[in-house]
Amino acid sequence: MSEPTTGKVVLITGASSGIGAATARRLAADGHHVVLGARRVDRLASLAAELRAAGGQADHRELDVTDLGSVRAFAAAAHERYGRVDVLVNNAGVMPLSPVDALRVAEWDQMIDVNLRGVLHGIAAVLPLMRERGTGHIVNVASTSAHRVDPTAAVYCATKYAVLALSEGLRQESRDIRVTVVSPGFTRTELTDRGGAAEAQAAARAAMEQLAIPASAVADAIGYAIGRPGDVDVNEIVIRPTVQG
Ligand SMILES: NC(=O)c1ccc[n+]([C@@H]2O[C@H](COP(=O)([O-])OP(=O)(O)OC[C@H]3O[C@@H](n4cnc5c(N)ncnc54)[C@H](OP(=O)(O)O)[C@@H]3O)[C@@H](O)[C@H]2O)c1
Numbered sequence: 201m202s203e204p205t206t207g208k209v210v211l212i213t214g215a216s217s218g219i220g221a222a223t224a225r226r227l228a229a230d231g232h233h234v235v236l237g238a239r240r241v242d243r244l245a246s247l248a249a250e251l252r253a254a255g256g257q258a259d260h261r262e263l264d265v266t267d268l269g270s271v272r273a274f275a276a277a278a279h280e281r282y283g284r285v286d287v288l289v290n291n292a293g294v295m296p297l298s299p300v301d302a303l304r305v306a307e308w309d310q311m312i313d314v315n316l317r318g319v320l321h322g323i324a325a326v327l328p329l330m331r332e333r334g335t336g337h338i339v340n341v342a343s344t345s346a347h348r349v350d351p352t353a354a355v356y357c358a359t360k361y362a363v364l365a366l367s368e369g370l371r372q373e374s375r376d377i378r379v380t381v382v383s384p385g386f387t388r389t390e391l392t393d394r395g396g397a398a399e400a401q402a403a404a405r406a407a408m409e410q411l412a413i414p415a416s417a418v419a420d421a422i423g424y425a426i427g428r429p430g431d432v433d434v435n436e437i438v439i440r441p442t443v444q445g
Pocket residue numbers: 213214215216217218219220237238239240241263264265266291292293294295314341342343344345383384385386387388389390391392415
């Protein structure tokens with residue numbers, strides 16, 4: 201079955217702020233039907249209302265990507281309602297930075313659970329639906345941290361390198377489903393607001409304030425990849441501030 205280039209049913213994880221919210225705005229403006237997921241449902245509800253007021257099609261549902269049941273229910277609800285899931289944007293992520301020596305094991309686990317296991321859960325939830333229709337598109341948000349490692353970001357980088365590897369493997373195994381990795385550099389969002397060692401987090405926040413591009417720039421890249429015809433698979437877009445080293 202051939203994919204439409206607009207009017208797609210697009211699931212977005214981590215749509216309550218930052219890149220996910222900007223992606224929802226961009227895709228709704230492009231005429232896609234966006235389904236927003238995250239834990240902060242109040243944020244999702246007001247974003248969905250904003251998008252509908254602007255003439256877009258949007259709905260939302262509470263989602264915890266660390267819970268396979270929650271991700272499956274998110275995908276199943278959209279599938280039941282619209283009869284298909286055209287695109288999944290696996291965007292939810294966390295970045296509590298710290299040196300490995302600090303042994304902040306709970307935060308390591310959180311990064312693995314959200315950034316890697318969450319992406320796997322998303323794939324598990326939509327892949328059978330897409331395979332059955334013989335069409336679909338999975339967009340995984342990785343990072344420039346999938347390409348280079350920096351101190352205090354070892355575990356975060358490990359999760360993003362893993363997302364890149366996973367995406368490439370899925371792409372090689374797929375002749376019907378498009379797989380795209382979008383790898384942003386410093387982007388102005390809430391990513392540095394939670395967790396991590398104070399010093400590492402403050403340095404990341406300062407770099408973000410100094411260098412970052414708006415989340416809409418990353419959303420544009422995601423919108424571009426989704427908008428290509430079904431036989432064109434944009435495999436990776438790396439997008440970072442011009443001034444980022
Ligand atoms: N900002 C950057 O400089 C940058 C650079 C490279 C890559 N990235 C990647 O971009 C993606 C989006 O991050 P962002 O920068 O936009 O940061 P953000 O503003 O903090 O957004 C992160 C999103 O992930 C959601 N999330 C976190 N844990 C979740 C969970 N267990 N279940 C469901 N949703 C969860 C959050 O929603 P709730 O808290 O409401 O659940 C939020 O919507 C991440 O994968 C991040 O690694 C960001």
